[in-house]
Amino acid sequence: MTLSVYILQVILPLLACAMVTAFVRLVRGPTLPDRVVALDLMATLIIAISAAYSVVTDQPAYLDAAIVLALITFLGTVAFAYYLNRSVKNA
């Protein structure tokens, strides 16, 4: 079994299952912070998936997308936390 076949048949399905499970929490999550954390986890999983996929296709260009995603996710989570704080203070 070569490496790319192993990734395609074992690693990526495992990561996709993790993605679906995180999405369940995104849909069900009783509060807004639950959903924000689920989105954070999904972004980290996308980083992992694009890294594994860059090994499959032998294309390191996918890692650039991972860098951008890592930057954007942090900003998104901080923005949501700021918004939550603001809405509590003004309530």
Add this chain to the structure above:
Amino acid sequence: MLDTAVSILLTTGALFAAIAAIGIVRMPDFYMRISATTKASTLGASFILGATALHFEDAAVSGKIIAIIAFIILTTPVAAHMIGRAAHRSGVPLWKESVQDDLTASEKEVTGPSSHGGPGKRESNSSKSPEALLRRRMI
């Protein structure tokens, strides 16, 4: 030989990512979910990125990957801290069998007993005196 090391690292990372996903669904409480998710997903992504660096054996790619790992390790705890604090302040309840809530206790110590209820017993903050409002805004 290299492929074996890469696949071992990839398997470890994917297992950590799966543990993070199980944790975010099965944990009973937002704060436990955040704790399970941030640590396990950081480790999972770092292992998979390390496997990628090992596979490419290229200085440019390795530098990029080290930058991603450093950024993830630096920012994930900060983001988790901020969202956890905001959630606690907005009154997301703890698990019913939690035994300790130090943040509510310390905020009470700082602000006096009436200005912040903490999660669970949130009060409507009806003290409308300007001094109380100012104090509340400063915190």
